[in-house]
Amino acid sequence: MTPNKEDYLKAINKLGGCDDLIANKKIADALHISPASVSEMLTKLEKEGAVEYVPYHGIRLTPAGKQQSAALLRNHRLWEVFLLRHLGYSWSEVHEEAELLEHVTSPRLAQSLDAFLKHPDFCPHGAAIPSTDGKIKAIPLRKLAQMSVQDTSTIRKVTEEKEFLNYLQERNIQIGSSFTVLSIEPYEGPITIKLADKQIVLSYKAACHIEVDA
Ligand SMILES: [Zn+2]
Structure with missing residues (x-):
């Protein structure tokens, strides 16, 4: 399956692109695709205002890109908690299902899910769930x-x-x-x-x- 725009934003966020400049090569490795396809998609994302490109150094997320990627990570991780706790999914199965659900979750649904789960801090794999303002609890x-x-x-x-x-x-x-x-x-x-x-x-x-x- 070819990664879509939202998958790029998530990957850049996970690589540290909220603060640091990320090289195309790193994004290509994370998404298991060629650097050429990465360049093509990054051009699109730049036009849409989700990323900014610093020639020869890499790209980082704009405030809009940060917000969008944090919401996706939040949806993904909330669904994982839900599937594991309530639908009998295993640790390794929840990720795949959450990959699909994260793209079709409205802010309202995410909010209800979060309240239903009693505001979990981490996904079943230990990744911190961003708050609605995109903040992440970092532990050393x-x-x-x-x-x-x-x-x-x-x-x-x-x-x-x-x-x-x-x-x-x-x-x-x-x-x-x-x-x-x-x-x-x-x-x-x-x-x-x-x-x-x-x-x-x-x-x-x-x-x-x-x-x-x-
Ligand atoms: Zn997870």
């Missing part, structure tokens, strides 16, 4: 891959991608799980952790997509 985190042997921490946030979430689910990894690092193989080799009395081996790449309390 670091990547599991940056930890040392014997360090103990708690899993707070994981990258939202279906295959990755399945990978974590198969290994019983959940938000809020506390664990200890048992061993780290050199040269970006696998990392073994102890979680709920079980030893779990994670690839280095996976450990880069898991964020823990700093």
Whole structure:
């Protein structure tokens, strides 16, 4: 499926484009598409006033783009909470469904959903839910891959991608799980952790997509 305009705005927001300039290449990587298609879409978004382009440095979101992308992230994450809590969806399934629902949710529906769920702060994958004015609660985190042997921490946030979430689910990894690092193989080799009395081996790449309390 080719990403639509709203998916671009969300991706730029997640990459830090509310404050920083983001390179086209990063957006292309995040959306798994060619840099050429990214340039084409960014030109359109610039014309619409959602992004501003700084030649040779990248793009960032305008206030309008910030607002639009924050609303999409908010819709997405509220639906995830709803699907998990009330419709029996699994951790890895909610993301896919929320990808569709986020685009068709009116501000009124989002507000009702938020109240119904009693104003959750985080999605089931640990991403903060922006408030209606686009503000996000930031908690200091670091990547599991940056930890040392014997360090103990708690899993707070994981990258939202279906295959990755399945990978974590198969290994019983959940938000809020506390664990200890048992061993780290050199040269970006696998990392073994102890979680709920079980030893779990994670690839280095996976450990880069898991964020823990700093
Ligand atoms: Zn999520």
